[in-house]
Amino acid sequence: MIKDIxxxxxxxxxxxxxxxxxxxxxVLTFIYIIAIFLCKNFLAMGTxxxxxxxxxxxxxxxxxxxxxxIKPVFIIVLITSVLQIVYNNKGITLLELGRLHxxxxxxxxxxxxxxxxxxxxxxxxxxxxTTSPTLLTDAIERLFSPLKIVxxxxxxxxxxxxxxxxxxxTLIDExxxxxxAQKSRxxxxxxxxxxxxxxxxxxxxxxxxxxxxxxxYELAFAMECRCYKGGEGRTRLKEMKLAARDYIALFAILACxxxxxxxxxxxxxxxxxxxxxxxxxxxxx
Amino acid sequence: xxxxxxxxxxxVYSEGTPFRKTAIDNINISIEEGEFVGIIGHTGSGKxxxxxxxxxxxxxxxxxxLFNGQDINSSKEFTRTVRFSVGLCFQYPxxxxxxxxVYRDIAFGPKNMGLSEKExxxxxxxxxxxxGLKKEMLNKSPxxxxxxxxxxxxxxxxxxxxxxxxxxxxxTAGLDPQGRDTISDMIDNYRISTGSTVIVVSHSxxxxxxxxxxxxxxxxxxxxxxxxxxxxxxxxxxxxxxxLNVPQITGIFIDLKSRGYDVRTDIxxxxxxxxxxxxxxxxxxxxx
Numbered sequence: 001m002i003k004d005i006x007x008x009x010x011x012x013x014x015x016x017x018x019x020x021x022x023x024x025x026x027v028l029t030f031i032y033i034i035a036i037f038l039c040k041n042f043l044a045m046g047t048x049x050x051x052x053x054x055x056x057x058x059x060x061x062x063x064x065x066x067x068x069x070i071k072p073v074f075i076i077v078l079i080t081s082v083l084q085i086v087y088n089n090k091g092i093t094l095l096e097l098g099r100l101h102x103x104x105x106x107x108x109x110x111x112x113x114x115x116x117x118x119x120x121x122x123x124x125x126x127x128x129x130t131t132s133p134t135l136l137t138d139a140i141e142r143l144f145s146p147l148k149i150v151x152x153x154x155x156x157x158x159x160x161x162x163x164x165x166x167x168x169x170t171l172i173d174e175x176x177x178x179x180x181a182q183k184s185r186x187x188x189x190x191x192x193x194x195x196x197x198x199x200x201x202x203x204x205x206x207x208x209x210x211x212x213x214x215x216x217y218e219l220a221f222a223m224e225c226r227c228y229k230g231g232e233g234r235t236r237l238k239e240m241k242l243a244a245r246d247y248i249a250l251f252a253i254l255a256c257x258x259x260x261x262x263x264x265x266x267x268x269x270x271x272x273x274x275x276x277x278x279x280x281x282x283x284x285x
Numbered sequence: 286x287x288x289x290x291x292x293x294x295x296x297v298y299s300e301g302t303p304f305r306k307t308a309i310d311n312i313n314i315s316i317e318e319g320e321f322v323g324i325i326g327h328t329g330s331g332k333x334x335x336x337x338x339x340x341x342x343x344x345x346x347x348x349x350x351l352f353n354g355q356d357i358n359s360s361k362e363f364t365r366t367v368r369f370s371v372g373l374c375f376q377y378p379x380x381x382x383x384x385x386x387v388y389r390d391i392a393f394g395p396k397n398m399g400l401s402e403k404e405x406x407x408x409x410x411x412x413x414x415x416x417g418l419k420k421e422m423l424n425k426s427p428x429x430x431x432x433x434x435x436x437x438x439x440x441x442x443x444x445x446x447x448x449x450x451x452x453x454x455x456x457t458a459g460l461d462p463q464g465r466d467t468i469s470d471m472i473d474n475y476r477i478s479t480g481s482t483v484i485v486v487s488h489s490x491x492x493x494x495x496x497x498x499x500x501x502x503x504x505x506x507x508x509x510x511x512x513x514x515x516x517x518x519x520x521x522x523x524x525x526x527x528x529l530n531v532p533q534i535t536g537i538f539i540d541l542k543s544r545g546y547d548v549r550t551d552i553x554x555x556x557x558x559x560x561x562x563x564x565x566x567x568x569x570x571x572x573x
Binding site for chain 2: 011064177178180181182183185186188203
């Protein structure tokens with residue numbers, strides 16, 4: 001049951017997207033997400049979508065998994081689109097039902113927000129699907145290492161993140177196990193109201209916390225036994241190095257951004273389309 | 286009629302993802318009342334998955350599990366009642382203790398059964414007695430006990446429901462030799478004095494040989510053997526092939542036999558071994 005969660009999961013593979021430098025992937029995802037919110041016309045949005053589809057295909061991650069990642073935001077998408085359609089009254093009215101006006105402007109914005117949210121979720125899941133958590137935190141540590149100047153201990157933060165990520169599957173397994181054990185003793189975790197259910201979880205969370213604390217102590221001992229004393233002077237087993245493919249990816253993203261900026265200047269935004277459409281319809285009628 | 290029976294039982298983990306894995310495949314077994322069944326198998330052979338089906342924790346991908354002839358997944362209520370009759374004690378059960386006192390932890394199962402305070406007390410005291418917990422221990426916090434004691438408290442928590450079928454997954458794992466003996470004797474006592482069926486998953490061939498009346502050998506999710514102890518351990522070559530072994534003492538006699546000594550090879554305990562060796566020495570005139 002709990003094991004079906006895919007957020008933040010990593011699917012090992014050997015595609016070109018898997019092999020990209022994690023630092024570059026992180027930066028590119030960041031740029032991509034910002035770029036998506038700058039798109040103001042269909043050409044720009046189309047370019048960004050095409051880029052995303054291409055990346056998904058290159059990553060060789062099954063489309064089923066991509067669809068699974070969108071599932072949790074489905075309701076948000078639905079609600080925002082409905083709100084946009086109902087409350088946005090720009091452009092020409094296509095349908096009038098009492099006080100409800102469905103306008104071209106509303107539909108344009110609904111489509112745009114939907115595409116933006118979906119692209120955002122797919123892009124960020126693609127990052128975690130194709131990058132192992134260890135590489136990802138490693139990348140974060142390196143990208144933020146300049147913060148050392150302002151006395152922020154980036155290494156410790158990254159180490160904490162690595163450990164936290166590392167133990168998520170362990171904890172999920174453990175919750176599963178403890179729940180099974182308590183169910184075997186007749187614990188009823190699935191029925192009753194919220195208060196009853198909350199109470200029923202005490203037998204699950206007490207052992208979980210106790211085990212987690214003892215595990216934390218053990219881990220600390222084990223790290224000290226291996227002479228871990230923070231990031232100062234630590235060398236790495238795998239040095240990250242940017243390869244040609246990383247620069248190509250960067251170039252591709254920058255080209256897409258170029259398209260967005262140019263098209264935003266040259267092509268009118270959808271809201272203005274409707275104005276043109278509006279005056280066109282007026283002219284014809 | 287068999288108390289527990291499986292019909293074409295199969296279970297697949299993570300169906301529909303790249304991590305799909307068939308854990309158990311078409312299992313047909315039937316276990317009679319009062320039997321002591323040992324389940325052995327290599328790590329990942331599906332032992333734990335199988336026992337979690339027997340009290341309805343896992344729902345079969347296909348096939349059925351019958352308790353006294355009735356499908357245990359036929360309704361939610363029935364599954365829950367079955368859990369009181371088929372007590373399952375997990376591997377390292379001491380990690381599931383949660384109450385403030387030993388007494389209250391053991392009482393968790395009986396309380397969920399909806400028994401009265403008086404009945405609960407009876408059940409708890411009886412269970413504590415079975416596992417050899419002294420009365421003064423019942424008011425301690427379970428977290429102040431030693432590892433072996435915690436294990437016994439956890440097992441008492443399952444026994445306190447007085448299940449007709451008691452299933453234990455590796456009950457002696459990680460204990461010292463004395464703790465292992467205590468626990469395996471305790472389990473056998475429970476079976477003899479209550480007439481319950483006992484199923485024990487174990488890595489230790491010695492434990493299985495000592496107590497079990499039948500042995501279920503699992504290999505890659507399938508049943509390899511399900512017969513008496515002697516029949517199973519006589520298949521020495523096959524057991525080694527699937528990464529298992531016979532009890533060490535049996536190994537010695539198989540070795541002696543292959544070196545030309547005329548000994549039996551169906552020896553599973555040290556006591557039997559002693560008898561057989563004495564007989565051999567006598568025959569050769571080394572002993573009078």
